[in-house]
Amino acid sequence: MKMVDFEPAQDVSRVHRSIFSDQQIFDLEMKYLFEGGWxxxxxxxxxxxxxxxxxxxxxxxxxxxxxxxxxxxxxxxxxxxxxxxxxxxxxxxxxxxxxxxxxxxxxxxxxxxxxxxxxxxxxxxxxxxxxxxxxxxxxxxxSYRGFLFGSLSADVSSLDSYLGDVRTLLDLAIDQSDGGLEVLPGTVTYTYRANWKLQLENSADGYHVTSTHPTYMKIAQDRATEDADETGVGGVWDRANTLTEESEDSARGGSFGFANGHVLAWGSVPMVPSHPLFERRFELEAQFGRAKAEWMFYFRNLTLFPNAQVADNLASILRIIRPIAPDLTEMVAYCIAPKGESAAARRRRLRQYEDFFNPSGLATPDDLVAYEGCQAGHAIDGCAGWLQGYERGVAARMDGPSESARDLGIVPLHSVEGNALLNDETVFQTYYQAWSERLGPELFKLSEEAR
Ligand code: FES
Ligand SMILES: [Fe+2]
Missing domain, CATH: 2.102.10.10 (Rieske [2Fe-2S] iron-sulphur domain)
Structure with missing residues (x-):
């Protein structure tokens, strides 16, 4: 029996819930994903x-x-x-x-x-x-331009080849300032009682936002009407809340899946004044061209498989995922920012960061409760075990680059692109394809024993 099952020719896209709670699988993840590669x-x-x-x-x-x-x-x-x-x-x-x-x-x-x-x-x-x-x-x-990676195994490719075109996506964050990125003072470390892969999925999961974060979205909308320059408006996922199926809104969104399990979820946010980069929009355009400058303003949630996430929008966060047990995960979160931005832009970035992120923010606690709810639900084994949440977007999924990927000059393995309401879930397949390749034969042995 497979633990993850993606067979496009048969219209099958499913993941077995045991991968979120099984101790033997967790041990394989530690050995082959975390301690066996970058x-x-x-x-x-x-x-x-x-x-x-x-x-x-x-x-x-x-x-x-x-x-x-x-x-x-x-x-x-x-x-x-x-x-x-x-x-x-x-x-x-x-x-x-x-x-x-x-x-x-x-x-x-x-x-x-x-x-x-x-x-x-x-x-x-x-x-x-x-x-x-x-x-x-x-x-x-x-190091890739100051992003430091390590491997306990010598038997790995170069970091450049591990990251591939994801380097271009890191450049979108790093190039926002000539001095690169800095980590702002203050680290937040927190735990949640659920599997680490729930965080991996959530960062690329636009589908949950309108359901899980209604309070945040209501407050963000209220504030936006009061004082758009100073307060948090959370980007395309929030805008999706105001869209309807028939909306004429031109907001676009999508995802890219790369070799080795890296993933980007993105949305086309325009160059709005509440964005901390707004003051530099002309300089960035002159330096990097229109397409790249526009992409710097897009909402982008990037996962560097298996353990880091860079979410860059009106605020910017670097998250590190530290699995402790199948049902316990430690997170480390930093606010990151381009060095040298103005005091006003920095203030805006920090306020928007506080709005959404960390256990003290208005959105992260919602997500943590959702992860813990999934973990509790996974323990209910009276049903077949397969989860259906890897299917949405399947008819829009294409091999290779979409139009927007071509604008950026990158070649993902898979792309999905469409209306901001599409909220593709096939992007998670990228994680699990890398996951099953790395866990490989031992995973197969385990699943055979479990039959
Ligand atoms: S000096 Fe380090 S363990 Fe003895
Ligand atoms: Fe969320």
Missing amino acids: VFLALDSQLPNPHDFMVTRIGRQEILLMRDRGGEIGAFYNTCPHRGAQICSLRQGNSPLHVCPYHSWSFDSDGRNRSIKAKSNGAYSAAFLEQGHDLHPIARFE
């Missing part, structure tokens, strides 16, 4: 100075990122070669030296062992003294 780690602007460090995770492994004296960033397992203690227990900071709290072996910010306490009295063997005692670097660590 995952997003951080933005290099989070470590601006020599000796800056931060602790993050790849799957179940804790990773210490450090910028060394010369400015190079390295990624190391956060564990001491002596007896395995965690080297760094802080989330982030600055230190030229990391001293292990257990027996005081110490390490430079390039991971090299600086000292072994009382070494000369230690009666060590000659062989031991010749061994390396440095922190253990992860197998692969690369």
Whole structure:
């Protein structure tokens, strides 16, 4: 039995609900997705100075990122070669030296062992003294324009080929300022009691917005009439609330699915004054041309499979997904922004960010309740097990680039494009195709055993 079943020739698009709760599947995801390939780690602007460090995770492994004296960033397992203690227990900071709290072996910010306490009295063997005692670097660590990725497996393609045309979509965020992107002060970490893939899906799920976020949308509409420049109006998904099936509205939306599981959901938001980029619209157009500048204003929810999401619209968020258990996920969220934007644009961006995102916003809590409701529903096993929510848009799905993809010069594997009410769900198939390729034969074995 397959766990995901997409057979366009037979009009089949379905996912088995067990993939959201099964412990063995979760273990395979950790091994093959998170600990077996590229995952997003951080933005290099989070470590601006020599000796800056931060602790993050790849799957179940804790990773210490450090910028060394010369400015190079390295990624190391956060564990001491002596007896395995965690080297760094802080989330982030600055230190030229990391001293292990257990027996005081110490390490430079390039991971090299600086000292072994009382070494000369230690009666060590000659062989031991010749061994390396440095922190253990992860197998692969690369950057795409400041987006840092790591892999615990050396057996992966280059990062450029892993990302493919998704790099053009990252450029749309990075190129909004000559200085690139920065992470604004304040990190929010929260958990929800449901599977990590519910977050993966939700970011590209326009279909839920009018159902799940009525309060946010009502408030956004009320504020828009009061003071459109200063307050949150959430873009094409919100505009969809005011459309009808017969609407003449010309808002377009769609999705792209890329190799390796990356996904973009987008909508054609015009260059409105409430957008923080509005003040730079002419410069951006002169620098990058009309099509790219327009795309910078579009609402774009990008997922870098398997663990990062960049949503860029009237506000901009970077989310990192950290699966802890099949039914428990930790999220880390940052507000990101082009460096050097005006104080007025920054204020607008922050207010709009607060409106929608984080557990304190008006929309994220709705989503978390929906995920937890799905998780509770998945536990009900008296029905066949297959979920139908991967079908919407199937008749509009095309192989290769749509017209809008061609405008951007990218070639997705699949595109869907249409009215803002289309709210395609076939884009999730991109996740699950990469997912089943990576989990591969072991997944097949599991499903055969379950028969
Ligand atoms: S475990 Fe680190 S010095 Fe002993
Ligand atoms: Fe939502």
